[in-house]
Amino acid sequence: MTDINKLKFDRDGLIPAVVVDAYSKKVLTLAYMSRESLEISMQKELACFYSRSRKELWLKGETSGNYQHIVSITADCDMDALTVVVEKDGPACHTGTDSCFTNTLFESGERREFSVDLLYGLLKDRKQRLPEGSYTTYLFQKGLDKILKKIGEESAEVIIAGKDKDKKETVYEIADLAYHVMVLMVEMGISVEDIRRELASRHIIDHKVKQEKMAGDEM
Numbered sequence: 001m002t003d004i005n006k007l008k009f010d011r012d013g014l015i016p017a018v019v020v021d022a023y024s025k026k027v028l029t030l031a032y033m034s035r036e037s038l039e040i041s042m043q044k045e046l047a048c049f050y051s052r053s054r055k056e057l058w059l060k061g062e063t064s065g066n067y068q069h070i071v072s073i074t075a076d077c078d079m080d081a082l083t084v085v086v087e088k089d090g091p092a093c094h095t096g097t098d099s100c101f102t103n104t105l106f107e108s109g110e111r112r113e114f115s116v117d118l119l120y121g122l123l124k125d126r127k128q129r130l131p132e133g134s135y136t137t138y139l140f141q142k143g144l145d146k147i148l149k150k151i152g153e154e155s156a157e158v159i160i161a162g163k164d165k166d167k168k169e170t171v172y173e174i175a176d177l178a179y180h181v182m183v184l185m186v187e188m189g190i191s192v193e194d195i196r197r198e199l200a201s202r203h204i205i206d207h208k209v210k211q212e213k214m215a216g217d218e219m
Contacts, residue, residue, distance in 0.1 A: 008080040009035060014050055017082040019092065021099075022071045023196040024117050028092035029100040031060075033082065038073075045070045047086055066090030116182075116192055123186045139183050147187055150180045 031049040047068035061067030068086035126136040154177040161170040
């Protein structure tokens with residue numbers, strides 16, 4: 001672990017902290033920490049910042065209930081900036097949005113940002129608007145039975161491609177399966193974060209099992 005005394009606070013005794021969502025990896029906000037707020041954050045495992053405008057400590061969520069539970073805090077190579085990875089209880093921004101970074105200034109005409117969260121958002125939009133000519137619209141209009149049937153078909157395609165040891169085809173079929181599973185998620189109101197949390201809980205369980213096994217092997 002890095003010694004807190006090695007951190008380089010600025011002339012005001014502050015250090016910038018980039019807050020990142022532990023599950024989506026989305027940047028939530030940029031805040032500042034004093035040595036005291038950093039120590040409180042580590043002690044409570046709750047994000048505590050220093051408000052430059054109010055000149056006081058600020059425990060995130062104390063008034064709104066949108067606490068940010070700290071997973072890790074990491075300093076950069078120059079020891080003058082932090083990343084704070086958190087599990088959040090609600091919106092990160094005071095405006096009620098998931099992240100403070102919502103005002104796009106530029107987008108490449110050739111490159112496109114992609115994430116599971118963006119795809120999920122697109123599918124939710126399709127379900128709400130049901131634009132004509134969209135395959136996703138077709139699935140939502142046909143309903144749950146059709147969506148489940150497609151998942152069964154795509155699962156079989158993955159098995160066939162995998163059995164043939166055809167990597168390219170297997171990747172293609174897994175992508176098809178993932179898309180249809182996400183359509184099911186939207187249909188049933190299951191969020192990407194629901195799945196992340198479930199997988200994370202299994203990772204913790206698996207880690208404990210491995211530790212117990214290693215302890216048993218040493219005996």
